[in-house]
Amino acid sequence: MSWFSQTLTSSIGKKLLMALTGLFLISFLVIHATINAMIFYNDGGETFSHWGHFMGTNPIIRTLEIGLVAGFIIHIADGLLLWKNNRDARPVKYAVNNAAANSTWYSRSMGLLGTLLLIFLVIHTSHFWIPNRSNQFVTGEELNLYQMMLDIFQNPVVVLIYVLGCISLFWHLLHGFKSAFQSLGLNHVKYNGAISFVGTAFSIIVPLLFALMPISIYLGWVK
C-alpha cells in the first residue's frame, strides 16, 4: 500500500476524512440554508428562484456540485467503514454498561443519526434535486422548484419527515461540528470555547431554519 492510502485507511486517517468531508458538508449547509431562506421574503418565490437558477446553471457551482456529491459519498462510505471497524473492536458486549456516566448519548450515536440522515437525504433528493437535474439533463429546462415546494409540503406526513430529518441533523451537528476539529488535531485552550460556541449555535440555527421552511409552507405563512 502506498503511504497515502496507508494514511487514509488508518484509524486516524479515516477520522481525518470524516472531519474534512464533514466540515465541507457543513459549508454546503450554510449555502443551502441561506438560499432556501429566501422563501421567507414571501415574494411568490421570486428571490428564491433567482438564486436557485444561479445555483442550478452557473458552471462553477455545477462543477463544485460534483465535489459535493463526492463529499457525501466519502462521508457516508467512510462512516459505514468506521462503524464496522468499531463494532468489530468489541465482539463481546458488556452485560451492564453505564455509558451515560461518561459521555453524551448523541456522541455515541453518530452512526445511527447519520443513517437517519441518509434515509432523509434519499427522500429529500428524490423530492427536488433528482427530478430537477434529470429534467435539466433531458430537456435542458429547470423545474419550478418553488411551486414544487408549495405542493410537496401540503402533505403533513412529508412535513413531519422533514422536521424529524432536521432534528437528526441537530444532534448529528451538535457532536460532529466540535468533533471534526478534535479529529484534525485542533484542540487549543484559546479556541476551544469559540469552537464549542459556534458549533452549538450552528447546530441550533441551521436545522431550525430548515425545519421552519416546510412548517411555514404547510401553515400557509409562506405562499
Added chain:
Amino acid sequence: MPRLKVESDIKNIGMEGNMSLSLKVWRQSNKDAAGGFENYKLDHVSPDMSFLEMFDVLNEQLIEEGKEPVSFDHDCREGICGACSMYINGRPHGPLRGVTTCQLHMRSFKDGDTIVVEPWRAQAFPVIKDLVVDRDAFDRVISAGGFVSVNTGNAQDANALPIAKEAADDAFAAAACIGCGACVAACKNASAMLFVSAKISQLALLPQGQAERSIRAEKMVAQMDAEGFGACTNTGACSAECPKEISLENIARMNREYIGAKFSSSAV
C-alpha cells in the same frame, strides 16, 4: 483521591462489617471457554475495605467452600501500577472518577447493593481467565516506538537541558498514564487512542524524543490499528473514566503528530 461522603463515613465509624452485598461476577475458565455470571452473597463487608480487599474476602469464602477463587489482576494496590482492571456496574474502575479499582472503597456502595463485575471487553484484550484480560497489545504498541533508542549515558545534571515549564508539565501529565486500559474498556469503539496518544505525547513534548518523533507516531499508530482497537469518536468517555485523568488534548496532539509525520516524513 476518592471523594468521601461525610455523612456515610460518620454513620459507619465503629460499625465495621455492617454491609451485605450481592455480587454478579463474570467467570470464565480460560480464553476459549464460554463464560457466564455467577451470583455470590457477601456479609460483613467493611465500608473501609478496598474493592480488591472485598474480592479477597470473597475468594477466602470460595476457598473455604472448596470452590475455585475468582482470578483478577492486581499488584501495587496503591493506584500506580495499572494492574487492576474491573468493569464495575457498567464503568471501568467503578463509580468514582480518577481512581483505580484498588483505590475504590466499599463506602462508595450501600448495604444491600448488587454489584456486577465484568472483565474489560475488547477484541484486542482477550479474557485469560475470569476478570483477567491479556493486555499484551499495549506492550506491543510501546515496542513499536514508545521509547528513546539513543544511548544518553548517565542522567545529566538538573536543568542541563532547558525545557519550558509548560512542556514539562504537559509531558508529565501524559506520562501519568499507567496503562491500565480503562480508556479501551470505557470507549464504545474499544479504542486505545487515549493510551497511545499519552505515550506519543510524553516523548513528543521533550527534547529527548525529537530524533524519533515522526517514525514513533507512524509506527505506534500502525501497531495500534494492527491490534484491532477501534477508532476515536471523540465521545470523551476514555478521559472521563481514566484513573489518571489523561486529557483529550493528547488525542488531538497524536492526530497532529501522525498526520504531520505521514505527510512529511521520509519513511514510505
